[in-house]
Amino acid sequence: MTQPPTLRAPPRSALKLVPITRLAQGGRWRTEAMRSYRAPLLLWFTRGQGRITVAGTTRGYGAHNAIYIPAGLMHGFEISSQVFGTAVFFDDTTATSLPDEPLHLRIRHAPAQAEVTGLIDALQRELDHDRPARDAALHHQAGLLSVWLLRQTQWAAEDNPPPPDTRSRAAQRLVKRYTALVEGQLYTGQSVGDYAELLGVTATHLSRCCNVTCNRSASDLLQDRLTYEARRLLLETRLPVRQVAEVLGFRSAAYFTRAFQRRTGQTPTLFRSSRCDRPLV
Known part of the structure; x- marks a missing residue:
């Protein structure tokens, strides 16, 4: 069988924030086509709606939806000009504290919405300014975001027991x-x-x-x-x-x-x- 091409080893994943609108620049295939990433990904949608396919299952998403996709998991999603939000690509160090399974959270409470938006804004400020101890700050801010994700997951599980096996x-x-x-x-x-x-x-x-x-x-x-x-x-x-x-x-x-x-x-x-x-x- 043919083996993967021999390429230079990819660099360690670095924390990166990308506006969701920018992900689709250059063609709809850039978000809609099935793919996976080396880094865990959090999609935080603040406006708009569409459909997302993760590990072969399609669901609708809307404003204030947080969708977590582990590294190496196949996914793709449709967006329109009315969809806004942020894609957070986690770094290698934060990845160890993130879930192994994908998550689709519908964040209905305003305080939780404000909290995740504030955490993402804090990450963006650190990325925008080359200040002392920047890497340490990014690491801890990303850790807080992973804690937010864990808490929301636990609360969602308490409010919504798993459906029967069908x-x-x-x-x-x-x-x-x-x-x-x-x-x-x-x-x-x-x-x-x-x-x-x-x-x-x-x-x-x-x-x-x-x-x-x-x-x-x-x-x-x-x-x-x-x-x-x-x-x-x-x-x-x-x-x-x-x-x-x-x-x-x-x-x-x-x-x-x-x-x-x-x-x-x-x-x-x-x-x-x-x-x-x-x-x-």
């Missing part, structure tokens, strides 16, 4: 396992049938469950994730198109080019040349 819940569990497998074996060239076999189900059943949880087929989720990874490699590396095709498991560069153009409207070469100055985040 077919929908079973489908969510299966699709979550599927998306985790895709993330872990993205460069192996596996098909939906291969993943279904690893999960002990048929490809038809897997796709049916994906349709239940996110209204998409298993194949569409896989191809969407592969296309985002192809975009990332085209933008962040100097790998030739043929090698990008090879490491992602496509039979040939020509087949990869056709598949990429079918989903994006551009050839890989044109995509790379037209966006070479636009980082993904």
Whole structure:
């Protein structure tokens, strides 16, 4: 099987705050396409609404929703010009105190809304000014944000006991396992049938469950994730198109080019040349 491309080791994750509107600059695919990040991510929406898919399950989000996504978890979300908020990419040191599972919290109480907004504003002030002990301040401010997240999670669990185990819940569990497998074996060239076999189900059943949880087929989720990874490699590396095709498991560069153009409207070469100055985040 083809192995991932040999690249320089990525730098340690640094704490970063990005306005949600900026995440979508350069095309809707920058937020909507399935992807994962090396760093844990907190999305704090202050205005607007849309849909977000995390680990293969789609839910609606709105103002004052806090969505936490662990590192390496497949996700994507739609936004419009009316959606505002902040994406907090945590650093490696804070990651150890964050949850292992994704969270979707609807923060209804004004004091809790003000608290998280204040914590994010404090982080932004530290990032904007090169003051003494800046790294220590960022570390502790991020720690307070992780504490806020933990408290809100515990309070939400007390107010909302888990729903009974249903077919929908079973489908969510299966699709979550599927998306985790895709993330872990993205460069192996596996098909939906291969993943279904690893999960002990048929490809038809897997796709049916994906349709239940996110209204998409298993194949569409896989191809969407592969296309985002192809975009990332085209933008962040100097790998030739043929090698990008090879490491992602496509039979040939020509087949990869056709598949990429079918989903994006551009050839890989044109995509790379037209966006070479636009980082993904």
